[in-house]
Amino acid sequence: MDEIFSGLAHAIQLLVSADPALMEIVILSLQVSGIALALSAIAGVPIGAALGLSRLRARGLITALLYTGMGLPPVVVGLFVYLMLSRSGPFGSLAWLFTPNAMIVAQTIIAFPLVAGLTMAAVQGVDPALRVQVRSLGATRAQEIWAVLREARVGVIAAIVAAFGGVISEVGAVMLVGGNIEGKTRVLTTAIVLNTRTGDFALALALGIILLTLAFIANVAMLQLQGKE
Amino acid sequence: MRESAVYQIEKLKKEYSRRIVIDIEQLEIRAGEIFAIVGPSGAGKSSLLRLLNFLETPTAGQIFYRGQMQNGNAPLAVRREITTVFQRPVLLRGSVRENIAYGMHLRGERANGRVDELLATIGLQSLARASAVKLSGGEMQRVALARALVIEPRVLLLDEPTANLDPHNVALIEAIVREHNRARGTTIVLVTHNVFQAKRLAHRVGLMLGGRIVEVNDTAAFFDSPRDPRTAAFVRGEMVY
Numbered sequence: 001m002d003e004i005f006s007g008l009a010h011a012i013q014l015l016v017s018a019d020p021a022l023m024e025i026v027i028l029s030l031q032v033s034g035i036a037l038a039l040s041a042i043a044g045v046p047i048g049a050a051l052g053l054s055r056l057r058a059r060g061l062i063t064a065l066l067y068t069g070m071g072l073p074p075v076v077v078g079l080f081v082y083l084m085l086s087r088s089g090p091f092g093s094l095a096w097l098f099t100p101n102a103m104i105v106a107q108t109i110i111a112f113p114l115v116a117g118l119t120m121a122a123v124q125g126v127d128p129a130l131r132v133q134v135r136s137l138g139a140t141r142a143q144e145i146w147a148v149l150r151e152a153r154v155g156v157i158a159a160i161v162a163a164f165g166g167v168i169s170e171v172g173a174v175m176l177v178g179g180n181i182e183g184k185t186r187v188l189t190t191a192i193v194l195n196t197r198t199g200d201f202a203l204a205l206a207l208g209i210i211l212l213t214l215a216f217i218a219n220v221a222m223l224q225l226q227g228k229e
Numbered sequence: 230m231r232e233s234a235v236y237q238i239e240k241l242k243k244e245y246s247r248r249i250v251i252d253i254e255q256l257e258i259r260a261g262e263i264f265a266i267v268g269p270s271g272a273g274k275s276s277l278l279r280l281l282n283f284l285e286t287p288t289a290g291q292i293f294y295r296g297q298m299q300n301g302n303a304p305l306a307v308r309r310e311i312t313t314v315f316q317r318p319v320l321l322r323g324s325v326r327e328n329i330a331y332g333m334h335l336r337g338e339r340a341n342g343r344v345d346e347l348l349a350t351i352g353l354q355s356l357a358r359a360s361a362v363k364l365s366g367g368e369m370q371r372v373a374l375a376r377a378l379v380i381e382p383r384v385l386l387l388d389e390p391t392a393n394l395d396p397h398n399v400a401l402i403e404a405i406v407r408e409h410n411r412a413r414g415t416t417i418v419l420v421t422h423n424v425f426q427a428k429r430l431a432h433r434v435g436l437m438l439g440g441r442i443v444e445v446n447d448t449a450a451f452f453d454s455p456r457d458p459r460t461a462a463f464v465r466g467e468m469v470y
Contacts, residue, residue: 130321
């Protein structure tokens with residue numbers, strides 16, 4: 001118990017003093033997850049919206065695939081990306097393995113089904129009568145689609161926040177494809193694993209507190225946005 | 230076709246999954262009138278309104294709008310002359326004012342004095358900035374009506390606009406509709422199962438049963454001396470449905 005309290009005290013001290021090693025890990029985590037989130041949103045929001053609006057016959061199958069993707073174990077994604085980027089893999093020539101680029105690829109794959117699937121659900125959740133109503137008010141097809149997306153915007157934001165929570169806290173994929181190299185590919189989650197193993201609980205706790213704080217900030221921001229609606 | 234006809238309907242049919250819901254031989258709706266369509270639930274009244282708003286394509290037959298034959302894919306300019314207020318108002322996220330101005334926004338127009346005028350007409354000036362989706366049912370329907378009127382449609386289609394509303398809201402909405410028709414000459418097609426409302430508002434009334442128009446007559450004649458026994462039964466409240 002004492003270990004936990006002294007660890008907590010040390011953690012707070014590290015946070016207050018903005019320890020450079022700690023800050024480097026935090027910044028890299030935000031960079032990797034931020035870029036992965038942006039890429040998955042750029043692809044996932046339009047695809048999810050299109051699926052939500054379409055009446056494709058194959059929509060059921062695509063939905064099942066997306067929902068399966070939402071539950072993808074990160075370590076499996078990590079393994080897949082590892083094989084793709086390893087020297088003998090199809091993209092080995094990029095030399096991305098054990099670099100932040102590989103981590104971004106893995107986290108984009110993890111985040112994409114979350115963003116697309118939850119966006120699709122948000123769009124499908126919009127009252128179908130809304131489309132008829134706006135058409136009756138003289139909307140063009142594009143204006144009609146825009147009205148639906150506007151109504152679904154809280155759900156789309158929730159999708160992006162959920163994906164952020166998913167990628168910032170995953171460890172399996174980034175550990176495999178990043179390698180947890182100090183000063184190069186070490187992020188919050190992999191650093192927590194390492195410091196716990198080496199008995200540096202203070203740093204591990206400090207990193208854990210930061211991770212929780214980031215998730216908390218993201219959720220508060222989402223609730224604020226929902227409250228404004 | 231008569232000069233004064235806004236709609237001329239010929240042999241119009243609409244089927245859903247091989248079930249005929251509209252089967253109208255001939256119907257004319259005149260410019261500037263309030264035309265009420267009464268009939269029991271499932272008679273095809275709302276389906277007819279959707280066809281008149283060109284939101285759906287007929288299975289067969291023709292709809293002439295202001296002398297031009299239109300199919301379901303009427304040009305945007307034509308569609309923008311017509312709008313519907315539905316039984317269940319669907320408002321958009323945003324303020325009451327933004328909702329009322331929505332049709333103008335779709336047309337690339339800026340909200341102007343008309344929005345404020347209508348806010349006053351529906352008695353919701355104090356709620357102009359309030360969230361529209363948090364209003365009561367009656368207030369929502371008043372906003373939906375103002376949203377339709379702000380674009381000054383040539384034809385206003387009302388689909389059971391006061392069903393489930395309290396008497397105060399019913400009276401308010403009826404007064405606005407009557408005044409708008411009188412002052413601007415807007416053609417209004419009112420679908421209602423409430424014969425008393427039809428009697429209060431309409432210049433002419435038509436009875437619809439099983440997708441067909443049974444009888445159309447001036448309001449007084451429709452209620453006082455109906456030609457068809459089914460109309461007489463419906464007016465007397467004897468029609469069981």
